[in-house]
Amino acid sequence: MDAPETRLEANLETVHGFHESYRGFLGTRILGCPELLDRLFIAFLSGGHVLLEGAPGLGKTSLAKAWAAFFGLEFSRVQFTPDLMPLDIIGSNILQDGPSGRSFRFFKGPLFANVVLGDEINRATPKTQSAFLEAMEERRVSFLGEVHALPDPYFVIATQNPIELEGTYPLPEAQVDRFFMKLRFTMPDLHALLGIMDLAAARPAGDGGQAGGPAAGRERSLGALAAWRELAPLIAAPDGAKSYIARIIQETHPDRSSVDAVKKWARFGASPRSAIALYAAARAKAAIAGRPNISFEDVDELLVDVVGHRLILNFEAEAEGIGAETVLNAVRNAARREFARG
Numbered sequence: 001m002d003a004p005e006t007r008l009e010a011n012l013e014t015v016h017g018f019h020e021s022y023r024g025f026l027g028t029r030i031l032g033c034p035e036l037l038d039r040l041f042i043a044f045l046s047g048g049h050v051l052l053e054g055a056p057g058l059g060k061t062s063l064a065k066a067w068a069a070f071f072g073l074e075f076s077r078v079q080f081t082p083d084l085m086p087l088d089i090i091g092s093n094i095l096q097d098g099p100s101g102r103s104f105r106f107f108k109g110p111l112f113a114n115v116v117l118g119d120e121i122n123r124a125t126p127k128t129q130s131a132f133l134e135a136m137e138e139r140r141v142s143f144l145g146e147v148h149a150l151p152d153p154y155f156v157i158a159t160q161n162p163i164e165l166e167g168t169y170p171l172p173e174a175q176v177d178r179f180f181m182k183l184r185f186t187m188p189d190l191h192a193l194l195g196i197m198d199l200a201a202a203r204p205a206g207d208g209g210q211a212g213g214p215a216a217g218r219e220r221s222l223g224a225l226a227a228w229r230e231l232a233p234l235i236a237a238p239d240g241a242k243s244y245i246a247r248i249i250q251e252t253h254p255d256r257s258s259v260d261a262v263k264k265w266a267r268f269g270a271s272p273r274s275a276i277a278l279y280a281a282a283r284a285k286a287a288i289a290g291r292p293n294i295s296f297e298d299v300d301e302l303l304v305d306v307v308g309h310r311l312i313l314n315f316e317a318e319a320e321g322i323g324a325e326t327v328l329n330a331v332r333n334a335a336r337r338e339f340a341r342g
Helices: 004-026 033-046 060-071 086-090 126-138 192-202 218-234 243-249 258-266 271-289 295-309 313-318 322-339
Strands: 050-051 075-078 091-098 102-107 115-119 138-144 146-149 155-160 181-184 266-268
Touching: 004 060, 004 218, 004 271, 033 050, 033 138, 033 155, 033 181, 033 218, 033 271, 050 060, 050 322, 060 075, 075 313, 086 091, 086 126, 086 295, 091 138, 102 146, 115 258, 126 138, 218 271, 243 271, 243 295, 258 266, 258 313, 258 322, 271 295, 295 322
Parallel strands: 050 155, 050 181, 075 115, 115 155
Antiparallel strands: 091 102, 138 146
């Protein structure tokens, strides 16, 4: 029987090697955003979902398709529109004739896939948004008294356009909190843009942007996930790392904070769910780097992506153009000083 240390090293090598394959595959198909690709991988390992925000045409849909192609998992896409109804995504009962007469059979909607792309989620009405996010959170669907489990693994990439665009319905804060990370897809630099043009020119007509070439395959993906689930509890946290995360989250609450930026610009602080997510993300980040322990730097690098969308700022911050990153940087610096003092 393998010693715990041997199993830890083997699983760590499996996860690290799988991430290297992932970067090699996606890095040649989605150009100009290596950090974003890493964040998506971290969220997938951690069992969380991702909200991608960016203007139309930046390649959010192409990213999701290439991402699913690498893992070899079942993929479906939901194009959200104002007239989309909850049953369009969940599924519904259809009356069918059978040997014993007529009966209803549940036909699963596009939610029942391993990787679901919710495209332009903020173009759907709040009712449909709520149904989608409830299924995403519970990982199951209840329909007419029957419970239907969603596949495992289950990963949602939801995209949204900036809310300044016409025809959008902003997601309520309580629903945004259900996303493990919120990532912003920005315009690529000149070098990446030239590469994107070459990729588009080389793509066969009618390809639709689907990534080709060798991918990891379903069996290897599931094997890497199994290795991660065994490895995750063994990723060590140095003295004070968990307290550091807890301190940061607590300091985002105006009524408990000693940080001036929070008192001035924050309306509501981050939820306890954000502390759980930040700790999970830090462990995954350490694993893909081949380390058996998290660091304070892991927490700092992931802070804005995991916690930023959970911090609700006031109107004064909006008027002054202050974003969550500014407030969280002040919180992080205060927490670091506190730990330096011991």
